[in-house]
Amino acid sequence: MAAQPDWLRLQKKIFTRWVNQKLIPRKIKITDVVTDLKNGWNLIHLVEILSETEMKDKHKLQKEPKSRMQQIDNCSKALEFTFASGVEMKLKPSAENLVDAHESSVLGLVYAIFVKFMKLDDDDEGAASMSFPQALQMWVTNQVAGYQHVKIQNLTKSFHNGMAFCALIHKFRPKLIDYKSLSPADDEKNLKIAFAAAETYFGLEQYLTVDDIKKLDDKAMVVYLSEYYYGIATQRKVDLAARRIAKLIQFTKENDALRAQYADGATKLVAHFDKVRAVLEDVVSDNTMAGIKRRLAEFQEFKKSDKGPIFRGFFSLESMYQNLARRLAQHKRPEFKAGAGQSVPEMRARLTTMEHEEKERNIALNAEMNRQIKLAKIYEDYSTKYGEVQTWIAEKKAYLTKPVEVLSVGAAKYQLNVLSAYFEEAKAMAADRVAKMNSQAKALLDDKFEHSATVSSREAEIAGGQNELGELSAHKKLVHEDDLAREEFKAKVRGWNEEHKSRYSKLATFISDKEAYLKKKEEVHSSIEAQLHLSLLDGFKQEKKDLSVNIVPLQNIGKEIVEAKYETKFSTWKFETPEEVTTREAFIDKKWEELDALATTKLKVLEDHLLREQYMRKFTTGTSNTRTNSLLSMCGLLLLRLISTREKNARISLKLRTI
Numbered sequence: 001m002a003a004q005p006d007w008l009r010l011q012k013k014i015f016t017r018w019v020n021q022k023l024i025p026r027k028i029k030i031t032d033v034v035t036d037l038k039n040g041w042n043l044i045h046l047v048e049i050l051s052e053t054e055m056k057d058k059h060k061l062q063k064e065p066k067s068r069m070q071q072i073d074n075c076s077k078a079l080e081f082t083f084a085s086g087v088e089m090k091l092k093p094s095a096e097n098l099v100d101a102h103e104s105s106v107l108g109l110v111y112a113i114f115v116k117f118m119k120l121d122d123d124d125e126g127a128a129s130m131s132f133p134q135a136l137q138m139w140v141t142n143q144v145a146g147y148q149h150v151k152i153q154n155l156t157k158s159f160h161n162g163m164a165f166c167a168l169i170h171k172f173r174p175k176l177i178d179y180k181s182l183s184p185a186d187d188e189k190n191l192k193i194a195f196a197a198a199e200t201y202f203g204l205e206q207y208l209t210v211d212d213i214k215k216l217d218d219k220a221m222v223v224y225l226s227e228y229y230y231g232i233a234t235q236r237k238v239d240l241a242a243r244r245i246a247k248l249i250q251f252t253k254e255n256d257a258l259r260a261q262y263a264d265g266a267t268k269l270v271a272h273f274d275k276v277r278a279v280l281e282d283v284v285s286d287n288t289m290a291g292i293k294r295r296l297a298e299f300q301e302f303k304k305s306d307k308g309p310i311f312r313g314f315f316s317l318e319s320m321y322q323n324l325a326r327r328l329a330q331h332k333r334p335e336f337k338a339g340a341g342q343s344v345p346e347m348r349a350r351l352t353t354m355e356h357e358e359k360e361r362n363i364a365l366n367a368e369m370n371r372q373i374k375l376a377k378i379y380e381d382y383s384t385k386y387g388e389v390q391t392w393i394a395e396k397k398a399y400l401t402k403p404v405e406v407l408s409v410g411a412a413k414y415q416l417n418v419l420s421a422y423f424e425e426a427k428a429m430a431a432d433r434v435a436k437m438n439s440q441a442k443a444l445l446d447d448k449f450e451h452s453a454t455v456s457s458r459e460a461e462i463a464g465g466q467n468e469l470g471e472l473s474a475h476k477k478l479v480h481e482d483d484l485a486r487e488e489f490k491a492k493v494r495g496w497n498e499e500h501k502s503r504y505s506k507l508a509t510f511i512s513d514k515e516a517y518l519k520k521k522e523e524v525h526s527s528i529e530a531q532l533h534l535s536l537l538d539g540f541k542q543e544k545k546d547l548s549v550n551i552v553p554l555q556n557i558g559k560e561i562v563e564a565k566y567e568t569k570f571s572t573w574k575f576e577t578p579e580e581v582t583t584r585e586a587f588i589d590k591k592w593e594e595l596d597a598l599a600t601t602k603l604k605v606l607e608d609h610l611l612r613e614q615y616m617r618k619f620t621t622g623t624s625n626t627r628t629n630s631l632l633s634m635c636g637l638l639l640l641r642l643i644s645t646r647e648k649n650a651r652i653s654l655k656l657r658t659i
Contacts, residue, residue: 006215008103010208014220015110017207022049034106038099039065040074043109044081050117051085071099082109087116111219118226121233133222136229140164143171149184155221160214162190165228169197172232176201202231262317262324266342269313273350276306280357288450289372296365303358314351318344375449382440385433386458392429393465396422400472404480409491412484419477426469434462482570489566493575496561503554504584510547511591514540518598522606527617530610537602544595551588558585 016033019042023029026045030036037043044055061077062070075095083092089112093105120135130138133155141152147167152158159165161184170179176197182190191210198204204227216224279298321344328336338344399422406412441459445452517540524530558581566573575581 006212007217007220008107010212010216011107011220012103013207014216014223015107015114018114018223018226019046019110022046025049033110034103035101037078037106038071038075038101040071040076040078040098043075043078043098047078047082047085047087047113050113053085055081068099072096075099082113085116087112107219111223114223114226120229132226133218136222136225139229140168140225143168147171147179149182155218155225156216159221159225161185161187162192162194162210162213165194165198166190168228168232169194169201172236173197173201198228198231202228202235204228204231262320262336263339263342265313265317265320266338266347269310269317269347270341272306272310272313273347273354276302276310276354277357280354280361286450287448289376291450292365292368292372296369299361299365307358310351310354314347317347371447372450375444375447378440378443379449379451379455382437382444382455385437385440386462389429389433389437389462390465393462393469396426396469397465397472400469400476406480406483406487409484409487412480412487415480416477416484419473419480422473426466426473430466434466437462479570482568486566486568486571486573489564490573493561493564496557496564497575497581500554500557500561500581500584503550503557504588507547507550507554507588508591511588511595514544514595515591515598518595518602522609524606524609524613527610527613530606530613534603534606534610537599537606541599544592544599548592551592554588555585558582 012032012034016030019033020029023042023045026049028042028045030042040061044058044061048054057077061074065071065074072095075098079093079095079098083089087109089108091108093102093109096102097105098109115132118132120132120139137152137155144150144152144164144167147163147170149161149163150167152164163182163184166177166179166182170177177193182193184190188210191213195204195206195208199206208224279295279302321338324336328334341347404415406415438459441455444455449455522529522533524533561575561581562578564575
């Protein structure tokens with residue numbers, strides 16, 4: 001990207017400074033005139049200030065345009081307003097030019113605005129018919145006419161050696177520049193002298209360098225040079241006003257000197273009257289005990305230190321007035337007229353009024369003193385009650401806001417009983433001390449007691465405290481009611497857990513007994529014994545099957561325990577150790593399956609014993625005894641099964657009763 005030409009850089013700098021100066025009334029500051037007009041608003045503000053006209057329909061613009069389309073819309077409306085205000089351009093910029101910060105378009109627009117609204121004073125002959133740059137050049141030419149080495153041919157090179165600037169300032173403030181010592185060849189020195197003098201004379205900042213002056217184009221020079229014109233014009237008005245004020249002051253001093261002899265004495269007496277008037281007319285000025293004491297002290301001081309001097313001052317002034325009137329009449333001078341309120345008749349009337357007010361003041365002050373004493377006593381008693389009620393509220397607030405850990409139904413009921421006692425106490429407090437306080441407060445406020453603001457504040461504080469206690473107590477009641485409901489719920493769930501443990505314990509005992517039985521290795525020495533043990537194993541299976549119906553109730557209770565949850569906006573509770581429930585149930589499930597596995601293993605072992613014993617009997621018993629032995633075996637087996645069945649039924653009946 002190529003570097004900007006110096007003339008363009010300086011034009012942007014000078015135009016930016018000029019726009020910022022015009023935007024000062026609206027407290028707006030831009031950084032770069034080329035880039036900072038794209039929101040549309042800065043252009044509108046500038047034209048409104050210069051044209052002294054407010055743009056209509058501003059509300060239709062985007063306040064903070066973000067997108068390009070919003071910026072273009074704002075700039076379009078701003079340009080319409082600008083050209084409607086009289087700004088003229090042959091090649092008008094578009095809204096897109098402003099949004100895209102097109103340098104030549106934006107700078108040309110700003111210069112056109114400058115030319116439109118910058119005018120020389122009407123007193124400058126011929127200026128009205130010219131453009132501002134032409135009028136400005138003519139003004140400079142007229143001012144520096146007759147100065148050696150200065151010839152204004154244009155608004156660029158004619159100013160490069162600094163002589164024109166120095167001549168312009170020397171014309172209006174010769175003491176700032178020794179013009180005869182300047183040389184047109186020493187352009188750097190001349191420009192620095194002009195810069196410093198302009199800053200001293202009319203406050204123009206030295207924001208350009210010597211080299212900058214030589215790089216300015218004619219437009220930038222017009223804007224820069226306009227600061228000289230307006231600065232000098234403003235300073236000339238200030239100088240003229242100062243000279244007029246000086247003459248007026250001198251005339252006033254001479255006038256005042258003629259009236260001083262009488263006016264001085266009359267002014268002092270009037271001031272003395274005004275001083276005591278504040279003491280005598282103000283019956284009750286601030287409605288306070290300190291105020292009435294101060295007024296009584298002032299009243300006594302008036303009688304002691306002011307009354308006598310006032311009478312003496314009046315008689316002295318009356319004599320002076322008569323002497324002055326006589327002398328003026330003798331010299332055929334206009335009659336002396338004292339200032340407003342300073343004539344002898346007016347001051348005599350004030351003297352009479354003072355004596356009347358003195359009597360009334362004495363009566364009013366004593367009555368007010370008695371009233372303040374009465375109010376002070378009421379306030380003292382009121383303050384005592386206020387302190388007691390305030391302390392009570394603080395104590396009860398501490399009670400109501402203090403968290404209480406409730407871990408049982410009994411504790412919850414106790415806290416509700418304590419809260420009920422508080423409600424009774426609060427009711428009694430409101431009916432007694434607070435009611436008396438309110439009555440005393442009304443008396444103090446109705447009588448406009450000096451500390452009424454404090455009383456009102458305390459009343460509001462107590463009322464607010466009572467309201468706060470009401471809210472806190474209502475909340476605490478809800479909390480304790482919730483505590484009671486929660487603890488009752490906890491007790492119920494824990495009861496379920498005890499029932500769950502009881503059921504579990506009985507099943508676990510059964511499992512333990514049967515696990516020991518199933519793991520025991522039986523010694524079988526005959527087929528009858530094998531048959532007997534197989535019969536017992538069948539009895540176990542039936543017993544286990546019958547007991548299986550107790551597992552479902554155990555699981556149902558366990559589910560209720562695990563899923564049980566108490567939840568409100570005040571508290572939440574779940575059973576603390578759900579794992580113990582699930583552990584118990586998992587144990588029962590696991591062991592129940594293990595019993596089946598052990599029973600299967602035991603069945604195989606017993607069947608093996610039976611086969612072995614039958615095989616051995618076949619080879620150890622004679623053929624003749626086979627039928628007899630077979631009958632005996634069958635009878636023994638039936639007897640064993642009968643015994644086993646009776647034993648099994650007895651055990652099942654016992655288990656069902658215990659479970």
